[in-house]
Amino acid sequence: MSELSDEALLAGMAVADETAAVTFVRRYQRRVYGLAVSMLGDPQAAEDVAQEAFIRVWRHAQVFDPRRGSAATWVLSITRNLAIDALRLRRSTPMDPARFLSLAAMSLDKLPEEAAETLGTGAHIATALAGLPLEQRRALVLAVAYGMTAEGVSNHESIPLGTAKTRIRLGLQKLRRALDVTVSEP
Amino acid sequence: MSLPSDCESVRDDLVELALGTLGGLERSVALAHVQGCSGCSEEVERLSAAADMVLTLAPAVEPPPGFETRLFEQMGVARPRLWHRANRGVRRVWAAAVATGALGLGLGLGLGLGGSPATVAKPAPIMANLTADHIVKGEVYLAPGHPGWLFMSVHGVHASGIVTCHVRVRGGRSLTVGSFSLSAGSGSWLYQLPVPASQVQAAWVVSGGGKVLASATLV
Numbered sequence: 001m002s003e004l005s006d007e008a009l010l011a012g013m014a015v016a017d018e019t020a021a022v023t024f025v026r027r028y029q030r031r032v033y034g035l036a037v038s039m040l041g042d043p044q045a046a047e048d049v050a051q052e053a054f055i056r057v058w059r060h061a062q063v064f065d066p067r068r069g070s071a072a073t074w075v076l077s078i079t080r081n082l083a084i085d086a087l088r089l090r091r092s093t094p095m096d097p098a099r100f101l102s103l104a105a106m107s108l109d110k111l112p113e114e115a116a117e118t119l120g121t122g123a124h125i126a127t128a129l130a131g132l133p134l135e136q137r138r139a140l141v142l143a144v145a146y147g148m149t150a151e152g153v154s155n156h157e158s159i160p161l162g163t164a165k166t167r168i169r170l171g172l173q174k175l176r177r178a179l180d181v182t183v184s185e186p
Numbered sequence: 187m188s189l190p191s192d193c194e195s196v197r198d199d200l201v202e203l204a205l206g207t208l209g210g211l212e213r214s215v216a217l218a219h220v221q222g223c224s225g226c227s228e229e230v231e232r233l234s235a236a237a238d239m240v241l242t243l244a245p246a247v248e249p250p251p252g253f254e255t256r257l258f259e260q261m262g263v264a265r266p267r268l269w270h271r272a273n274r275g276v277r278r279v280w281a282a283a284v285a286t287g288a289l290g291l292g293l294g295l296g297l298g299l300g301g302s303p304a305t306v307a308k309p310a311p312i313m314a315n316l317t318a319d320h321i322v323k324g325e326v327y328l329a330p331g332h333p334g335w336l337f338m339s340v341h342g343v344h345a346s347g348i349v350t351c352h353v354r355v356r357g358g359r360s361l362t363v364g365s366f367s368l369s370a371g372s373g374s375w376l377y378q379l380p381v382p383a384s385q386v387q388a389a390w391v392v393s394g395g396g397k398v399l400a401s402a403t404l405v
Contacts, residue, residue, distance in 0.1 A: 173201065
């Protein structure tokens with residue numbers, strides 16, 4: 001069971017196979033909880049978010065579409081959205097893009113090569129992100145990992161709104177090109 | 187080449203739309219455009235996929251003690267007692283997945299298949315390994331019935347992108363069943379067979395360049 005692909009486990013979960021669900025949870029709990037705690041900085045809130053994320057995966061496994069991305073990005077995007085909801089309820093929580101990046105073992109000023117060595121299979125993503133100019137990287141992480149709007153990034157970084165929009169836009173567009181993201185045919 | 191005026195007007199908003207951070211009137215305008223513009227729709231999808239990849243950089247952190255117990259209680263899931271009996275588990279999961287695949291994955295994959303789960307009678311799937319040069323590269327599960335269902339899972343092959351699944355039926359005829367995408371040499375797909383499952387004798391997966399990546403014998 002433990003060697004089954006993520007897609008196979010989700011197929012099992014779609015038909016309410018509990019063994020598949022247990023395997024999936026055990027495979028992803030550290031990453032799901034890790035993302036939640038990176039974003040929220042609060043272990044209890046992170047546990048609540050991580051648990052809700054797995055419950056949603058369990059209930060909605062049948063809508064997972066592997067053409068639109070991997071199981072990992074699916075479950076992590078569910079976690080992100082839940083964590084953003086939690087962050088919006090706790091507006092006082094400080095958001096620091098450096099925290100996300102440093103917890104990901106990639107400090108803001110690290111060279112791409114060093115990041116690649118640190119992150120193993122995620123190396124190409126880390127390399128692409130690390131290849132962005134620092135200000136674009138910060139703006140992008142605030143938007144992606146903390147769900148911050150351009151206005152929020154503008155306030156957080158003390159920059160004009162137009163500059164914030166430009167940094168986010170250029171950052172994500174460059175990342176997309178660097179990762180060579182394509183869209184699957186239906 | 188300049189963009190059509192509508193595309194030009196929403197271009198700067200596509201990034202925030204993909205990130206889910208665009209609000210108010212700008213969001214409504216951008217959404218209305220994207221719904222009718224395949225080019226911008228695909229661009230939003232690509233940007234969204236790139237953003238999701240950033241999330242995979244989050245560190246893995248051990249959850250607090252009792253996390254699993256509390257979670258499984260909420261999910262209504264019992265811990266498996268026969269945890270070490272992996273092969274039995276594999277077969278049971280796949281049997282269930284194949285038997286009700288139209289309900290489970292058919293919706294998720296957007297296959298638009300005509301069959302219904304009820305038509306997959308008496309599921310007794312046949313399993314075979316996909317191999318290349320005697321090395322296991324995945325599995326094939328075949329659910330008997332008409333229509334039959336074939337679930338193919340591929341891993342560890344040296345190919346990415348679109349690949350096609352083929353079957354050989356009785357009499358030696360070969361059919362192309364469908365295509366799916368491999369990412370870093372891995373991928374899986376569920377197919378509704380165009381012939382009774384009992385006629386299928388072999389299945390194989392072929393790269394975009396026409397190379398047979400792995401094959402399985404099902405009889």
